[in-house]
Amino acid sequence: MSVDAARLERLLDRYLDEALTPEEKTELEQTLRAPPQAREMFWQHTRFHGVLREFGAEFRGRELAEERRRWRWNPATRRDGTPIRSLNGRMDEMLVFRRALSAKEVRGLSQSRPQPAAPLP
Amino acid sequence: MLFVPHASALRGFVHALMPDFARADDIVQETFLTITKKAAAFEPGTNFLGWACTIARFKVMEAGRKARNSTTLSPDIIESLCACEPESEASDERLRHLAECLKKLAPQSRPAVEMRYQQAHKPAEIAVRLGWTAESVYVALSRARALLRECAARKLAQEAR
Numbered sequence: 024m025s026v027d028a029a030r031l032e033r034l035l036d037r038y039l040d041e042a043l044t045p046e047e048k049t050e051l052e053q054t055l056r057a058p059p060q061a062r063e064m065f066w067q068h069t070r071f072h073g074v075l076r077e078f079g080a081e082f083r084g085r086e087l088a089e090e091r092r093r094w095r096w097n098p099a100t101r102r103d104g105t106p107i108r109s110l111n112g113r114m115d116e117m118l119v120f121r122r123a124l125s126a127k128e129v130r131g132l133s134q135s136r137p138q139p140a141a142p143l144p
Numbered sequence: 145m146l147f148v149p150h151a152s153a154l155r156g157f158v159h160a161l162m163p164d165f166a167r168a169d170d171i172v173q174e175t176f177l178t179i180t181k182k183a184a185a186f187e188p189g190t191n192f193l194g195w196a197c198t199i200a201r202f203k204v205m206e207a208g209r210k211a212r213n214s215t216t217l218s219p220d221i222i223e224s225l226c227a228c229e230p231e232s233e234a235s236d237e238r239l240r241h242l243a244e245c246l247k248k249l250a251p252q253s254r255p256a257v258e259m260r261y262q263q264a265h266k267p268a269e270i271a272v273r274l275g276w277t278a279e280s281v282y283v284a285l286s287r288a289r290a291l292l293r294e295c296a297a298r299k300l301a302q303e304a305r
Contacts, residue, residue, distance in 0.1 A: 036286040039163045040267045052221045069160030078242045079261030
């Protein structure tokens with residue numbers, strides 16, 4: 024029995040992209056049961072998919088490590104990589120943050136502060 | 145530890161049988177734990193990768209039984225595929241050529257490939273993020289894989305000459 028290579032390739036692509044319908048899955052499994060060429064093709068395609076993922080994961084890992092390194096060595100950037108304009112700008116940001124924090128603390132205190140006791144009649 | 149030099153080949157084997165990257169990573173980790181637990185049962189000098197792949201194969205079949213969806217192949221198919229699994233190809237060699245081959249991708253298919261293989265997104269998620277239909281993502285990924293496979297094979301053949 025010969026293999027319809029184009030059809031098998033399409034089914035393998037759908038398998039790798041997690042897009043097989045139940046009918047297509049049955050068709051793929053039937054094709055893989057019969058001739059050894061189909062199983063060879065399966066390994067060829069799926070192993071390459073694995074190589075691509077390996078490459079992608081390595082690349083992503085290097086990218087993240089580089090991002091982290093840049094952030095560590097350059098405190099004038101935020102964690103997302105956007106630059107903080109100047110030291111003064113940075114101080115301003117810290118000041119705004121501290122003001123916001125103290126305003127919140129004051130609000131919190133005013134809410135939790137016990138009310139003065141009502142004067143005795 | 146024997147696991148480290150074979151980790152890449154084992155991951156490749158698991159990705160072939162489990163296309164869902166997140167689940168494949170779980171299976172590789174579980175396989176590693178089982179190997180560590182059963183290390184005493186391994187006979188030095190025998191095929192370590194074969195032993196590790198057998199453990200991984202059972203993990204894939206177990207995951208398939210639990211999930212019962214169309215992502216995982218039936219256990220009997222997995223068995224017959226593993227019975228004729230060819231020797232691992234030079235994946236390191238292909239990895240070396242991929243960077244160059246990726247430059248040949250059509251600019252419009254590159255984001256889909258990056259999202260799929262670098263960020264491990266599922267095609268449905270890629271479709272939403274790029275504002276494409278799911279079918280166009282499948283087509284882009286399929287074409288890109290074919291192009292990259294041919295490119296890497298051609299470069300390997302050129303080197304062998």
